[in-house]
Amino acid sequence: MLKIYGRDNSINVRKVLWACVELGIPFEREDWGSGFRSTSEPAFLAMNPNAMVPVIDDGGFVLWESNTILRYLAAQYGAASLYPADVRQRARVDQWIDWQASDLNRSWSQAFMALVRKSPDYDDARLVAASIANWTRYMRVLEQQLQHTGAYVAGADFSLADIPVGLSVNRWFGTPFEHPDLPAVAAYYERLRGREGFRLYGCNGQA
Numbered sequence: 001m002l003k004i005y006g007r008d009n010s011i012n013v014r015k016v017l018w019a020c021v022e023l024g025i026p027f028e029r030e031d032w033g034s035g036f037r038s039t040s041e042p043a044f045l046a047m048n049p050n051a052m053v054p055v056i057d058d059g060g061f062v063l064w065e066s067n068t069i070l071r072y073l074a075a076q077y078g079a080a081s082l083y084p085a086d087v088r089q090r091a092r093v094d095q096w097i098d099w100q101a102s103d104l105n106r107s108w109s110q111a112f113m114a115l116v117r118k119s120p121d122y123d124d125a126r127l128v129a130a131s132i133a134n135w136t137r138y139m140r141v142l143e144q145q146l147q148h149t150g151a152y153v154a155g156a157d158f159s160l161a162d163i164p165v166g167l168s169v170n171r172w173f174g175t176p177f178e179h180p181d182l183p184a185v186a187a188y189y190e191r192l193r194g195r196e197g198f199r200l201y202g203c204n205g206q207a
């Protein structure tokens, strides 16, 4: 059975858990990471030298990096609807997965660490304001895209990209500051609530 290593309050672990629900993959999970077993233990470092969760072990095939894990699971467990075989459609899904990891995810870190984690190391009002401004700029890009598709981030159908992007929208609404009105994002969030994977793993953690 697929083994998942990582605490389920981590946004990156929750991506994998949500994907397993979408793909109907049974799994076992072990708690590792902040608050649980340390990822600096040699046994964990042997699986992921970055000391980060999630890691999966699929019948001896060990893999880390959450978005790579999503792509692997979709390809291996055959949900073409989540990760299309058509090269251009697949590239569109990849575009939004990579955008979430490289741009959106980076934009919120200062604001999230200060306002949700309440970490004194991040408590700099000027930097928090800059982070919110940058985060909002990316969320407006998402708003525009969702207005265009009228449904999901890569088009009319739910895809693998909606997992990282949906978790990001959860983080947006869960971070306390004055949010601008983004009606297509709000409607998207409601649409995601209809999915079992989102209800189970999309909105239950803090990380």
Ligand SMILES: N[C@@H](CCC(=O)N[C@@H](CS)C(=O)NCC(=O)O)C(=O)O
Binding pocket: 010, 011, 012, 013, 032, 033, 034, 039, 051, 052, 053, 054, 064, 065, 066, 067, 207
């Ligand atoms: N690029 C990595 C980032 C993973 C990451 O940042 N994981 C965090 C939790 S969200 C972590 O392992 N933190 C250390 C810990 O929990 O001990 C991925 O997407 O898998």
